[in-house]
Amino acid sequence: MLEPQRRSSPGLGPQGDSAFVDPERSGSTPIAYAPGDLIGGKYQLQRVLGQGGMGAVWVARNLSLDADVALKLIRRDRATEEAAARLLTEARAAAKLGHPGIVRVFDFGQTEVGDPYLVMELLTGESLSAILARKKRLDPGVALQTLLPVAAALAAAHLKGIVHRDLKPDNVMLTTDESGKIVPKLLDFGIARVLRNDVERHVTIAGEVLGSPDYMSPEQARGEANIDHRTDVWTYSVLLYETITGRRPFDAPNYNALIAAIVANTPMPTHAFGTGDAALWAIIERGLAKERGARWQSLRDMGVALAGWALERGNQQDISGLSLQSEWLAPKMRRLLTVQPADVAGFAAARAAALATAPPVAPPPVTPSAPALALPGVARDANDAAEWKNQRGGSNRKVMFAVGVVVVLVAAFFLVRALLPDPATPPGVPAAQTEAQPAPLPAPTPTPTPSSTSVATDVPQARPTTTATAKTTPTPVRTTQTQKKAPPVPKNIQF
Numbered sequence: 001m002l003e004p005q006r007r008s009s010p011g012l013g014p015q016g017d018s019a020f021v022d023p024e025r026s027g028s029t030p031i032a033y034a035p036g037d038l039i040g041g042k043y044q045l046q047r048v049l050g051q052g053g054m055g056a057v058w059v060a061r062n063l064s065l066d067a068d069v070a071l072k073l074i075r076r077d078r079a080t081e082e083a084a085a086r087l088l089t090e091a092r093a094a095a096k097l098g099h100p101g102i103v104r105v106f107d108f109g110q111t112e113v114g115d116p117y118l119v120m121e122l123l124t125g126e127s128l129s130a131i132l133a134r135k136k137r138l139d140p141g142v143a144l145q146t147l148l149p150v151a152a153a154l155a156a157a158h159l160k161g162i163v164h165r166d167l168k169p170d171n172v173m174l175t176t177d178e179s180g181k182i183v184p185k186l187l188d189f190g191i192a193r194v195l196r197n198d199v200e201r202h203v204t205i206a207g208e209v210l211g212s213p214d215y216m217s218p219e220q221a222r223g224e225a226n227i228d229h230r231t232d233v234w235t236y237s238v239l240l241y242e243t244i245t246g247r248r249p250f251d252a253p254n255y256n257a258l259i260a261a262i263v264a265n266t267p268m269p270t271h272a273f274g275t276g277d278a279a280l281w282a283i284i285e286r287g288l289a290k291e292r293g294a295r296w297q298s299l300r301d302m303g304v305a306l307a308g309w310a311l312e313r314g315n316q317q318d319i320s321g322l323s324l325q326s327e328w329l330a331p332k333m334r335r336l337l338t339v340q341p342a343d344v345a346g347f348a349a350a351r352a353a354a355l356a357t358a359p360p361v362a363p364p365p366v367t368p369s370a371p372a373l374a375l376p377g378v379a380r381d382a383n384d385a386a387e388w389k390n391q392r393g394g395s396n397r398k399v400m401f402a403v404g405v406v407v408v409l410v411a412a413f414f415l416v417r418a419l420l421p422d423p424a425t426p427p428g429v430p431a432a433q434t435e436a437q438p439a440p441l442p443a444p445t446p447t448p449t450p451s452s453t454s455v456a457t458d459v460p461q462a463r464p465t466t467t468a469t470a471k472t473t474p475t476p477v478r479t480t481q482t483q484k485k486a487p488p489v490p491k492n493i494q495f
Contacts, residue, residue, distance in 0.1 A: 032073075032115070033045055033056075033058075033073060035047060039060065039071060039073075039111055039117055040107070040109045040111070040117065040119075042062060042063050042064045043060040043061070043062060043063070043069065043071055043117075043119065044060060044061045044063055045058045045059075045060050045071070046058065046059040046060060046061055046068070047059050049070065055072060055073045055074040056072075056073055057070055057071070057072045057073075058070070058071045058072075058073065059071075059122065060119075062119075068122050069106060069119050069120065069121065069122055070119070070120045070121065070122045070123070071117055071118070071119050071120075072117060072118040072119075072120065073111070073115060073116075073117045074115055074116050074117070088108060088116070089189070091105050091108040091118050093157075093162045093189035096160050096162065097153075097156060097157055097160060097162065099152070099153050099156040099157070100183060101149045101150065101152060101153030101156075101183065101184060101185060101186055102153050102156070102157070102185065102186045103120050103121060103123065103173075103185050103186065103187050104120065104121045105118065105119070105120050106119045106120065106121070107119035123173050123175045123185060124175060124176055125173050125174045125175035125176055125182075125185075126173070126174055127169065127170055127171075127172065127173050127174070128146070128169040128170075128172040128173075128174065128184075128239075128243070129168075129169035129170045129172075131174065132169055132242070132243065132246070136246045137243065137244060137245055137246030137275070138243050138244065139275075140244050140270075140275055140276045140280060141310060141313060141314075141315045142319075143240065143243040143244050144240075144306050144307075144309070144310045144315065144318075145310070145315060145317070145318045145319045146174070146184060146243070146318075146319045147172075147184070147236075147239065147240055147243060148303055148306060148307060148310075148318045148324070148327075148328070149183070149184045149318055149319065149320055149322075150167075150172055150184050150186055150236070150239075151236060151299045151300075151302065151303040151306070152303065152327070153184075153185075153186045154167070154186065154232050154236065154299050155298065155299045155300045155303065157186075157189075158229040158232070158298065158299065162189070163227065163228060163229050163231065163232055164186070164189060164232050164235075165220070165227060165231060165232065165235075166188060166212060166215075166235075167186075167215060167232060167235040167236060167239055168212045168214070168215050168235075168239065169239065169242070169243075170187075170188075171186065171187045171188045172184055172185070172186060172187070172239075173185040173187055174319075181320055181321055182319050182320060183320050184319065184320070213255055213258055213259070214238075214248050214250070214251075214258065215235045215238050215239070215248075216235075216259070216262055217230075217231040217234035217235060217262075218234070218262055218263050218290050219231060219292065221259045221262045221263050222263065228292070229298070229299075230292040230295055230296075230297065231292075232299065233287050233295050233296050233297075233298070233299055233302060234287060234288060234295065236287065236299060236302070237284050237287030237288045237302075238250075238288070240284055240287075240306075241267070241270060241284055241288070244270050244275050244276055244280075245270055245273045245275060246273075247273075249267030249268070249288060250262050250265060250267060263290070267288060269281045269285070270284060279309055280309055283302065283305045283306055283309065286302075287302055303328055304328050304329065307324040307325075307327070307328035307329060308328075308329065310324055311324055311325060311329070
């Protein structure tokens with residue numbers, strides 16, 4: 001089981017608390033903000049969690065709610081219109097998604113000097129890249145338990161028309177909630193594309209590659225414009241391949257050679273590295289198909305196949321404790337509490353429209369024994385309503401009459417019973433003489449002599465007399481027997 005160890009910064013990798021400057025990307029530009037600065041009038045900066053090429057992520061205190069949040073700030077020298085648009089894209093994309101596997105976004109705005117910032121939930125955990133750096137690779141069963149929740153989060157984003165396009169180990173955080181449960185979280189929708197019917201919006205930064213080169217899909221490597229959700233299927237397959245084998249499916253010494261390998265080369269099977277089997281490789285291989293039409297057409301379909309493979313090998317739950325059977329393979333049950341009630345007003349309007357357009361027809365005769373059926377909540381005409389009221393009133397009167405007759409009969413029965421004499425008591429005999437005679441008591445036995453055995457001899461005794469004025473209750477004589485002593489309790493037994 002993977003245990004999260006440290007707090008990390010959403011969207012900027014696993015630098016942690018100790019390293020907040022990336023020398024390869026940040027250059028010598030100093031941080032423009034300091035602890036104690038107030039952002040947006042209510043977020044007070046506490047400390048830097050991490051810094052990358054675009055900006056820094058701070059731990060900030062929301063003074064209004066007295067709660068800590070993660071606040072992402074764009075670097076002062078990179079705070080261009082394109083950077084602000086990219087951060088706004090991330091905020092809007094994450095705000096549209098209410099999935100527990102996607103980091104929550106609380107706020108978006110600009111500082112007093114015009115720098116854009118993004119406020120997110122503060123995560124406690126460890127990134128998948130830090131875990132792979134420490135463990136090199138994971139068992140295939142553990143890898144699927146860890147990454148199936150990520151597939152569910154991506155599938156939820158695709159249903160909202162959002163494509164991540166930058167899935168990598170740095171953007172998967174294994175967080176710990178208040179109950180101690182590990183929940184994988186998907187981060188950084190900064191280059192996400194929001195697919196809409198009228199327009200496709202995407203933002204790129206001049207001079208930067210769209211997405212991480214090692215995880216690019218062939219259509220991204222070729223520079224195609226119509227990127228859809230199937231590019232996330234490819235990237236997810238690369239991520240799963242790396243988590244299982246400890247290496248990426250495509251590798252090259254430079255950028256151009258890497259792009260050529262992604263477009264043309266065939267990766268080695270996962271079981272060639274001594275992990276997994278041919279069935280698991282067949283699922284991943286389909287996700288790495290060069291042509292989008294040959295891949296899994298949705299991450300939901302790929303997740304179902306992966307969950308079936310895991311269940312066949314004895315893995316019943318994912319890393320969050322959710323059942324793989326119920327989450328992926330069981331048919332979705334209809335939620336009874338979400339069923340809408342019948343539209344009574346719609347029924348009435350439909351009936352009124354039908355009556356207005358239909359030719360006049362003589363109504364059929366209505367018999368008292370079979371009242372005409374009507375839709376619930378729809379008013380009947382005057383004749384039907386009056387007849388139904390009369391029938392219902394007559395039925396109520398009959399029921400009340402029957403109940404009254406039953407009550408009168410019961411009362412008469414108890415009255416007659418109270419007036420009649422008790423047949424069990426003969427007239428003229430005192431009640432005291434009719435009492436039951438006491439049962440004969442056992443005869444007393446003589447006290448055993450030393451030579452006698454444990455069985456006493458019964459001695460008959462006369463039955464005591466009972467008068468009507470006084471009663472004597474003789475004391476019962478118990479038969480004495482020799483009692484056997486219980487064996488002593490062993491000293492080694494404690495009660």
